Amino acid sequence: xxxxxxxxxxxxxxxxxxxxxxxxxxxxxxxxxxxxxxxxxxxxxxxxxxxxxxxxxxxxxxxxxxxxxxxxxxxxxxxxxxxxxxxxxxxxxxxxxxxxxxxxxxxxxxxxxxxxxxxxxxxxxxxxxxxxxxxxxxxxxxxxxxxxxxxxxxxxxxxxxxxxxxxxxxxxxxxxxxxxxxxxxxxxxxxxxxxxxxxxxxxxxxxxxxxxxxxxxxxxxxxxxxxxxxxxxxxxxxxxxxxxxxxxxxxxxxxxxxxxxxxxxxxxxxxxxxxxxxxxxxxxxxxxxxxxxx
Amino acid sequence: xxxxxxxxxxxxxxxxxxxxxxxxxxxxxxxxxxxxxxxxxxxxxxxxxxxxxxxxxxxxxxxxxxxxxxxxxxxxxxxxxxxxxxxxxxxxxxxxxxxxxxxxxxxxxxxxxxxxxxxxxxxxxxxxxxxxxxxxxxxxxxxxxxxxxxxxxxxxxxxxxxxxxxxxxxxxxxxxxxxxxxxxxxxxxxxxxxxxxxxxxxxxxxxxxxxxxxxxxxxxxxxxxxxxxxxxxxxxxxxxxxxxxxxxxxxxxxxxxxxxxxxxxxxxxxxxxxxxxxxxxxxxxxxxxxxxxxxxxxxxxxxx
Numbered sequence: 001x002x003x004x005x006x007x008x009x010x011x012x013x014x015x016x017x018x019x020x021x022x023x024x025x026x027x028x029x030x031x032x033x034x035x036x037x038x039x040x041x042x043x044x045x046x047x048x049x050x051x052x053x054x055x056x057x058x059x060x061x062x063x064x065x066x067x068x069x070x071x072x073x074x075x076x077x078x079x080x081x082x083x084x085x086x087x088x089x090x091x092x093x094x095x096x097x098x099x100x101x102x103x104x105x106x107x108x109x110x111x112x113x114x115x116x117x118x119x120x121x122x123x124x125x126x127x128x129x130x131x132x133x134x135x136x137x138x139x140x141x142x143x144x145x146x147x148x149x150x151x152x153x154x155x156x157x158x159x160x161x162x163x164x165x166x167x168x169x170x171x172x173x174x175x176x177x178x179x180x181x182x183x184x185x186x187x188x189x190x191x192x193x194x195x196x197x198x199x200x201x202x203x204x205x206x207x208x209x210x211x212x213x214x215x216x217x218x219x220x221x222x223x224x225x226x227x228x229x230x231x232x233x234x235x236x237x238x239x240x241x242x243x244x245x246x247x248x249x250x251x252x253x254x255x256x257x258x259x260x261x262x263x264x265x266x267x268x269x270x271x272x273x274x275x276x277x278x279x280x281x282x283x284x285x286x287x288x289x290x291x292x293x294x
Numbered sequence: 295x296x297x298x299x300x301x302x303x304x305x306x307x308x309x310x311x312x313x314x315x316x317x318x319x320x321x322x323x324x325x326x327x328x329x330x331x332x333x334x335x336x337x338x339x340x341x342x343x344x345x346x347x348x349x350x351x352x353x354x355x356x357x358x359x360x361x362x363x364x365x366x367x368x369x370x371x372x373x374x375x376x377x378x379x380x381x382x383x384x385x386x387x388x389x390x391x392x393x394x395x396x397x398x399x400x401x402x403x404x405x406x407x408x409x410x411x412x413x414x415x416x417x418x419x420x421x422x423x424x425x426x427x428x429x430x431x432x433x434x435x436x437x438x439x440x441x442x443x444x445x446x447x448x449x450x451x452x453x454x455x456x457x458x459x460x461x462x463x464x465x466x467x468x469x470x471x472x473x474x475x476x477x478x479x480x481x482x483x484x485x486x487x488x489x490x491x492x493x494x495x496x497x498x499x500x501x502x503x504x505x506x507x508x509x510x511x512x513x514x515x516x517x518x519x520x521x522x523x524x525x526x527x528x529x530x531x532x533x534x535x536x537x538x539x540x541x542x543x544x545x546x547x548x549x550x551x552x553x554x555x556x557x558x559x560x561x562x563x564x565x566x567x568x569x570x571x572x573x574x575x576x577x578x579x580x581x582x583x584x585x586x587x588x589x590x591x592x593x594x595x596x597x598x
Contacts, residue, residue: 030398034412041429063437107319115316134533136554140561140571141337162430164330225420227536241418269419276418
């Protein structure tokens with residue numbers, strides 16, 4: 001009897017120990033992953049607040065503030081560089097691209113999800129394959145097209161061209177969301193006397209809100225990440241976006257303004273990451289639903 | 295009787311419109327893509343077969359001369375090799391690391407959102423900005439990695455990560471890997487979530503351990519989704535130009551040059567549009583190959 005109790009006790013302790021070991025393993029792995037992912041960001045954040053006399057001394061411990069932290073480099077970034085112009089350009093281009101993307105992708109996605117039968121699937125795959133003809137293949141002729149349209153050195157060039165990157169992926173995403181909404185809803189509204197478009201606007205569109213938000217976030221991020229077209233089309237700093245402006249302009253000759261440069265990178269990276277984290281689950285479901293046969 | 299009339303009328307109304315409405319709604323997207331992807335794509339091929347430059351007005355078809363000429367260029371061959379070496383090595387690393395990361399991210403633990411925020415940073419940050427942080431992290435004089443290695447007594451003087459061909463190539467590969475792991479992990483998470491709990495539970499009851507379950511259940515069931523993640527990773531690495539451009543500009547002495555940067559240097563900076571277009575077109579066969587694989591997979595995989 002006593003031995004059985006003791007056996008159960010040892011079993012329990014062993015199980016507890018095993019579970020604890022699993023937990024410790026999990027946390028170690030998670031923290032290692034976080035540090036590996038965030039290392040350049042940690043280093044960049046420390047750098048942005050360091051004084052020159054602290055940063056540019058080889059023997060100083062780079063992970064400590066050997067002299068008091070300073071905000072001077074942020075002041076320099078905001079007052080004496082074109083950083084705010086880049087931010088404004090990125091916002092203008094991003095918002096315009098989002099608007100064009102939604103205007104074009106919503107009808108197309110609806111058409112592919114609901115109206116198209118045989119050709120729909122093929123066209124859907126075709127649109128997705130556009131993703132496989134990347135800017136790297138197209139930037140040379142595209143630059144000539146932009147020069148021909150006389151749009152070089154302006155934000156219009158980017159506003160016109162970025163939807164080619166955002167539309168395919170957005171159509172795919174939205175198609176999934178449309179397929180997730182039961183047909184009956186709009187059919188019911190049509191029975192109630194609305195036209196097809198009227199029915200869709202009144203019943204389906206409100207339910208599409210999460211999909212639309214996902215596309216807004218996605219299209220905006222893609223256009224703020226883009227590098228090749230932005231580098232090829234616009235050389236004047238007045239028309240540069242963050243992605244191209246920060247790495248090319250915060251340098252004088254061979255001298256990098258490292259602290260301001262790192263400050264700029266952090267100021268941009270953190271808000272985007274916050275928004276992405278809020279919507280991550282939605283993207284995962286969005287892409288999953290894209291494949292559900294409707 | 296009355297309801298029947300209504301339904302038939304509604305059906306006919308729908309049928310009459312569905313085709314028309316379908317194509318009307320589709321047209322703007324098709325026009326946009328044809329005009330701004332299809333047309334430039336054809337132009338890219340025409341350029342590659344001609345002698346067009348930014349300076350001259352002349353335009354002659356020269357057949358495959360550009361291809362013959364660039365194939366004689368050692369820098370081009372170096373770029374071609376680098377493009378594939380970088381893509382291959384970084385994506386092998388991506389698969390292993392992303393699988394591990396996905397398993398961490400599907401587990402339940404306190405403070406998960408903080409971890410998630412940090413591990414997703416490399417992917418959510420604009421790539422050129424992320425790369426500029428690496429440029430500073432790998433700085434020849436003030437790299438904190440060098441400081442740690444010096445402090446540990448492993449090196450005497452700095453490593454000059456971006457100044458030596460081998461280390462520069464390794465740096466490019468590490469930045470690519472670092473950036474793609476989070477995306478691949480997110481794709482794999484969707485796959486992990488799709489594996490029924492019962493299978494794992496049954497294996498557990500039968501006494502299978504962590505590694506056995508990993509290799510005999512999780513990985514085989516996830517093979518298609520891992521393939522999807524790899525395809526995205528390969529496309530992102532072979533078509534990316536910003537990592538190499540910001541980190542090394544292809545240097546030292548073209549040892550990290552890739553097709554994208556070499557094409558940009560020749561075509562945009564050098565003005566030789568035809569050669570630039572021809573260099574970029576070398577990506578096409580690979581992309582077509584990937585397309586075929588993706589189409590095959592798309593039929594088999596639910597999550598895509």
